[in-house]
Amino acid sequence: MADYREIVSKYKNLPGGLIESYHALQKEYNYIPEEAIEVAAQVFDIPKAKAYGVASFYSYFKIGKRGKYIIRMCESAPCHVAGADQILKTLESCLGIKAGETTADSKFTLELTECVGQCQATPVITINSKPYGDLYPEKISAILSECK
Amino acid sequence: MAEEMRILMRNYGKIDPLNIDDYLNAGGYKSLDKARSMSQKDLIEEVKKSGLRGRGGAGFNAGMKWNFSYSAVSDQKYVICNADEGEPGTYKDRLIMENDPQSILEGMAICGYAIGSDQGYIYCRGEYPYVVEKLNTAIQQAKEQGVLGGFNIEVRMGAGAYVCGEESALIESIEGHRGEPRFKPPFPPVIGLWGKPTIVNNVETFANIPHILEKGADWYAGIGSKSYPGTKLMTLTGDIVKRTFIEVPTDTTIRQLIFDFGGGIPEGKKFKAVQIGGTSGGFIPKSLLDTLIDFDSMAAIGATLGSGAVFVMDETRDIVDVTNRITKFFEHESCGKCSPCREGTKRMHEIVDKINNGLGSATDLDLLGRLGTVMSKACLCGLGQAAPSPVLTTLQHFRSEYTDKL
Ligand SMILES: Cc1cc2nc3c(=O)[nH]c(=O)nc-3n(C[C@H](O)[C@H](O)[C@H](O)COP(=O)(O)O)c2cc1C
Ligand code: SF4
Ligand code: FES
Numbered sequence: 001m002a003d004y005r006e007i008v009s010k011y012k013n014l015p016g017g018l019i020e021s022y023h024a025l026q027k028e029y030n031y032i033p034e035e036a037i038e039v040a041a042q043v044f045d046i047p048k049a050k051a052y053g054v055a056s057f058y059s060y061f062k063i064g065k066r067g068k069y070i071i072r073m074c075e076s077a078p079c080h081v082a083g084a085d086q087i088l089k090t091l092e093s094c095l096g097i098k099a100g101e102t103t104a105d106s107k108f109t110l111e112l113t114e115c116v117g118q119c120q121a122t123p124v125i126t127i128n129s130k131p132y133g134d135l136y137p138e139k140i141s142a143i144l145s146e147c148k
Numbered sequence: 149m150a151e152e153m154r155i156l157m158r159n160y161g162k163i164d165p166l167n168i169d170d171y172l173n174a175g176g177y178k179s180l181d182k183a184r185s186m187s188q189k190d191l192i193e194e195v196k197k198s199g200l201r202g203r204g205g206a207g208f209n210a211g212m213k214w215n216f217s218y219s220a221v222s223d224q225k226y227v228i229c230n231a232d233e234g235e236p237g238t239y240k241d242r243l244i245m246e247n248d249p250q251s252i253l254e255g256m257a258i259c260g261y262a263i264g265s266d267q268g269y270i271y272c273r274g275e276y277p278y279v280v281e282k283l284n285t286a287i288q289q290a291k292e293q294g295v296l297g298g299f300n301i302e303v304r305m306g307a308g309a310y311v312c313g314e315e316s317a318l319i320e321s322i323e324g325h326r327g328e329p330r331f332k333p334p335f336p337p338v339i340g341l342w343g344k345p346t347i348v349n350n351v352e353t354f355a356n357i358p359h360i361l362e363k364g365a366d367w368y369a370g371i372g373s374k375s376y377p378g379t380k381l382m383t384l385t386g387d388i389v390k391r392t393f394i395e396v397p398t399d400t401t402i403r404q405l406i407f408d409f410g411g412g413i414p415e416g417k418k419f420k421a422v423q424i425g426g427t428s429g430g431f432i433p434k435s436l437l438d439t440l441i442d443f444d445s446m447a448a449i450g451a452t453l454g455s456g457a458v459f460v461m462d463e464t465r466d467i468v469d470v471t472n473r474i475t476k477f478f479e480h481e482s483c484g485k486c487s488p489c490r491e492g493t494k495r496m497h498e499i500v501d502k503i504n505n506g507l508g509s510a511t512d513l514d515l516l517g518r519l520g521t522v523m524s525k526a527c528l529c530g531l532g533q534a535a536p537s538p539v540l541t542t543l544q545h546f547r548s549e550y551t552d553k554l
Binding site: 076 | 233234235236237238239242273274275276277278304305306307308309310321322323324325326327342383385386387391392393423427457459461465470473474477480481483
C-alpha cells in the first residue's frame with residue numbers, strides 16, 4: 001500500500017496537514033480507505049483512534065468504499081420546499097438504491113447532504129461535487145446518462 | 149423604489165476574476181499601498197471609525213477586533229478568512245470569491261499589516277472545490293505580481309461540518325483536529341491558531357476593507373443604518389420570483405427586499421413567512437416586514453441578519469414541516485461536545501417530528517418552549533444557542549400551525 005503512504009507523506013510537514021491529506025486521499029479514491037487511516041496515524045505519529053476520530057467527524061469524508069459517481073441530494077430547508085423529496089425518490093428509483101447505498105456495479109453512490117451553496121437554483125444535487133440545479137424529476141435520467 | 153448599491157459587487161461581470169491585471173486596472177491594491185503608508189494604529193482607527201461590523205453573523209466591530217490582536221504581544225500572529233459558508237440558503241461568500249477574489253486577498257493583507265501578521269489562511273468549505281481552485285489561482289497571480297509583499301496566504305479546505313464556521317472550531321480544524329468549539333475566553337484575537345493571536349473575519353468583511361481605505365471611513369459610515377453601516381449582500385431563495393443575490397444598504401426593509409428587489413411571491417400567491425440569516429435565523433411574519441435589515445433592528449424583533457440568506461415561504465407552506473426539517477439539520481450538525489446541545493437538538497427534533505406527524509399534545513408545545521429557552525442559555529457555542537430560534541419564533545408567530553396538528 002505504498003500509494004497511501006506516498007499521498008499522505010506529502011502533508012507530513014504541513015502544520016495541521018492531516019485533514020489536507022484526507023482530502024488528497026479522497027480526491028484520488030473518492031473515499032478514504034480504512035488502511036489509509038492507519039498509514040496516516042503512522043505518518044503523523046498520532047494514535048489510530050485520533051486519526052479515525054478526525055476522519056469520521058467530517059461528513060464530507062467517507063471511510064470505506066464508494067462508487068465512481070457520488071450523488072449528493074441537498075435536503076436543507078430551501079431545497080426541501082422546492083421539492084427535494086421528489087428528486088430523491090426519482091434518483092432512488094432510477095438507480096435502484098436508497099440514500100446511503102452504492103449500486104451493485106459500484107458506479108453510483110447516493111447520499112444526502114445539507115446546503116451546498118447553490119440555493120439560487122433549488123432543488124440541487126451534486127455529482128462528484130459538481131452542482132446541478134433547478135431540477136425536476138424528468139431531468140434526472142438525462143443527467144445520469146452523462147455519467148459514463 | 150429602493151435601489152441596489154454595488155460596492156462589494158462593483159466588479160461583478162466587469163472584470164475577469166482570474167486575471168489580476170483586470171483587478172489592478174480597476175484600482176486594485178491601491179488601498180493596500182495606502183494602508184501601508186499609514187501607521188498601524190491610524191489604520192485600525194480608520195477601520196474602527198467606518199463602523200464596519202462583521203458580516204459572518206456576530207456583528208462585532210472589525211476595527212475593535214483587530215485592535216485586540218494588534219495589542220497582543222507575540223512572535224507570530226495569524227489572519228483567517230472564514231469562507232466556511234455553511235448556513236443553508238447562503239452563497240454570498242461564494243459570489244465574492246468567484247467574482248472578485250483579489251478584493252478578499254487585499255483585505256486580508258491590510259489586516260495582516262494592521263495587526264503585524266505575515267501569514268493568512270482562507271478556510272473554504274469542502275463543498276466548493278471549484279472555488280478553491282480559483283482562490284489558488286488568484287493567490288498565485290498576486291504572488292507573481294508581488295502585490296502582497298511579505299504576506300503569505302494559504303487555502304485550507306473544510307470537510308462538511310457546519311460547526312466549523314464557528315471561529316474556534318474552524319481554528320481547531322485548520323490545526324488538523326476534529327472541529328469542536330473551544331471554551332471561551334480566551335478569544336481568538338488573543339489566543340487563536342496554534343495559541344497565537346488570530347483574527348477571524350468573514351469573506352464579506354474582508355472584501356469591504358479595500359473600499360473603506362479607498363473612499364474613507366466617513367464615506368462608509370454614512371451608508372445605510374448608523375449602527376451597522378455599509379451594504380449587505382443578500383441571497384434570495386424559496387418562494388420568490390427572483391431567486392438571486394442583491395447588494396443593498398443596510399437601511400433597506402425586509403419588505404423592499406422581498407417585494408421590490410425579489411419581485412414578490414410567484415404565481416400570485418400570498419406571503420406567509422420569511423426566515424433571514426440562514427437556518428438558525430428566526431421566522432418573521434407579515435406584520436414585521438417593515439423592519440430594517442441591519443443587525444440591531446433585526447435583533448429587536450427577535451430575528452437575525454446572520455449570513456444574509458432570505459428564505460421566503462408562501463401561503464401554501466407547512467411551517468411545522470419546514471421547522472421539522474430544520475431541527476433535523478441541527479441534530480445532525482451538533483458536534484456533541486456539550487450535552488445541552490447534543491441531547492437538546494435530538495429531543496427537539498423528536499418532539500417537532502412527533503407534532504408534525506399528528507401525534508403531539510399541548511404539553512409538547514410547552515416542553516419545546518422550555519427546552520429551547522434552556523438551550524439558548526446553556527449551550528457552549530452559537531450552534532446550540534441559536535438552534536432553538538426557528539422553533540421558538542414559529543411557536544410565537546405561527547402557533548396555530550402547531551395547534552392545528554395536535
Ligand atoms: C455554528 C456557527 C457557524 C458559523 N458559520 C460561519 C460561517 O460559515 N462564516 C462566517 O464568516 N462566520 C460563521 N460563524 C461566525 C464566526 O464564529 C465568527 O463570528 C465570524 O467568522 C467572525 O467574522 P466577522 O466578525 O467578520 O463576522 C459561525 C458561527 C457559528 C456559531
Ligand atoms: S453547542 Fe452544540 S455544536 Fe456547540 S459545542 Fe455544544 S455540542 Fe458542539
Ligand atoms: S439549500 Fe440546497 S443548495 Fe442551498
